[in-house]
Amino acid sequence: MAEEKLNLTPQDFEPVSKNEKGDDEKIAAPSLTFLQDAWLRLKKNKGAVVSLFIIIIMLVVAFGSSFFITNAQLVKSAPQYANLPAKIPGIDINGLNGKLKMGGAWVDAYAQNNVPANKYFILGTDYLGRSLAQRIIYGTKISLIVAIVATFFDLAIGVSYGIISGWKGGRVDNVMQRIIEVISSVPNLVIVVLMLLVFKPGMTSIILALAISSWTTMARMIRAETLSLKTQEYVLAARTLGESPSKIAWKHLVPNLSSIIIIQTMYTIPSAIFFEAFLSFIGIGISAPQTSLGVLLNDGQKNFQFLPYQMWYPAIVLCVLMICFNLLGDGLRDAFDPKTRR
Structure with a gap:
């Protein structure tokens, strides 16, 4: 085999023509920044892209609802429209055409309640005759506001706390980590109950509970990565300068x-x-007359046996929100750190 490899001919030593261009050093792919490369990888994950668009649509609808849904509409009761099922014009499917199953037969609930022909509710009404669609949209906005608040505390407290702890190291780091351990050892539910002793049930108690304990996981992760980054050459060079x-x-x-x-x-x-x-859902969060997805689930489960749609619709919205954010998180993890891809 060795002799065959050394069997060269004079043609092997002929110079390459000037017209022939070698492609040994040709760059086939375009030069991309880190974010551009991450975006390209994210686009390959169809689940994450679909989730991103669903989240954007939910954000636009939820926060855009402030322009056409007033607080008066959310709290105003209309007993004549109580417990109406969903009705979508042009759709003749039981459950979506204004009919309820009573005694084994489908009955037109809108006709029984003498609802005007031009009056319909896309997702039905609750026990007080309030539009479920409006209340679900408003409840989604409340849930997203809580998510934004938690994100703010993660970024404002968790990132800063983690960087300081990892950068200082030594005794300062030990003290700061013991503080995190103490905070993490107290369940969030206990913190909320303690907040209820001072404040009424509502957004204030939830926000304070998140402010106290939601940022600890972010702080730990940032601290661990900071300990690794502060020994890198470019950081040492910056300190030297x-x-x-x-x-x-x-x-x-x-x-x-x-x-x-x-x-x-x-x-x-x-x-x-x-x-x-x-x-x-358990009654120590958002309370009437305000609403949220948890409040709607609590109200819906009371009539679930006879009016299951009152619980199904908010449950579906909550599940879609949770699934979309988790799928987007998985997609971003793979996009920003391809080494974690399984």
Whole structure:
């Protein structure tokens, strides 16, 4: 085999023509930044892309509802329209055409209640005759507001706390980590109950509970990564050149921590949404006359045996929110850190 490899001919030593262009050093792919490369990888994940568009649509509808849904509409009762099923014009499917199943037969609930022909409710009404569609949209907005608040505390407290703890190290780091352990050892439900001793049930108690305990996971992850990054050559070079710790953190640490920050934020949001829904469901979160997905689930489960749609619709919206944020979080994790892809 060795002799065959050394069997060269004179043609092997002929110079390459000037017209022939070698492609050994040709760059086949375009030059991309880190974010551009991450976006290309994210687009390959169809589930994450679909989830992103669903989340954007929900955000637009929920926060845009402030222009056409007033608080008066949400709290005003209309007993003549109580417990009406969903009715969508042009659709003749039982459950979506204004009919309810009573005694084994489908009955037109709108005709029984003498509802005008031009009056219909896309997702039906609750026990007080209020539009479920309007209340679900408003409840989604409340859930997203709680998610935004949790994200704010993650970014404002968790990131700063983690960077300081990891950067200082030593005794300062030990003290700061013991504080996190103490906070993490207290369940969120206990914190909310303690807040109820001072404040009424509602957004204030939930926001304070999130402010106290929601940022600890982010702080731990940022601290662990900061301990690794602060020994890198570019950070040591910046310290040698006399850069202040704040500038080093903003110019060098935060950009390299961005992937962890974004990914952890995507997992914090569904946790906060579920936290609010759970508290409202058991009666210590959002309370009447305000509404949220948890309040709607609590109201719906009371009539679930006879009017299951009153619970199914808010439950579906809550599940879609949770699933979309989790799928988007998985997609962002794979996009920003391809090494974690299984």
